[in-house]
Amino acid sequence: MVLKYFVNGVLITASIALLLGCAERAGPEDTTQPRVPTVTAATLGPQTVLTASEYLEQSPYAGADQINGARQARVCRACHSLEAGGANLLGPALHQFFGTVAGSREGFQYSEVLRNAGFVWTPRALDAWLVQPGRFLPGNRMVFAGVSDASDRNDLIAYLLKETSASSADNDG
Secondary structure, eight states: OHHHHHHHHHHHHHHHHHHHHHHSOSSSOOOSSOOOOOOOTTTOOOOOOOOHHHHHTSTTTTTOOHHHHHHHHHHHHTTOOOSTTOOOOSSOOOTTOTTSBTTOOTTSOOOHHHHTOOOBOOHHHHHHHHHOHHHHSTTOOOOOOOOOOHHHHHHHHHHHHHHTSHHHHHHOO
């Protein structure tokens, strides 16, 4: 009986120590790297709207990995259709969404926050959105943690530029 209390005490003590250790910071904040401010819908600023093919000719999208982009897009496809004539799902259909005002497409019930956001979907806006949608536009309804890796975001955006453009519908048949 005493051994049982001893073992329980050791387990509880070890658990508390483990939890306290996890709560500590990993170390001092790295101040040698410049801190990049988070881009939000409010700080996005003016954007240049180009065609999908014009974006795809520019860095970083010209050298993007389309296979990795397709892999990253699997997450998008859980809630969005990408093809021409695709249905709205949990999220709006994304075919030809680049160059449109966020929250303005007919046939989908957007949150008030997104309807009033006032930005245009460009690769730059989508990149900032994909980092963490809740930070980019607080109060939007998209439940998605984000894509933290910049290379994965670039590949995904390049893939979406190709797959959701008007010319992608011409290549499907």
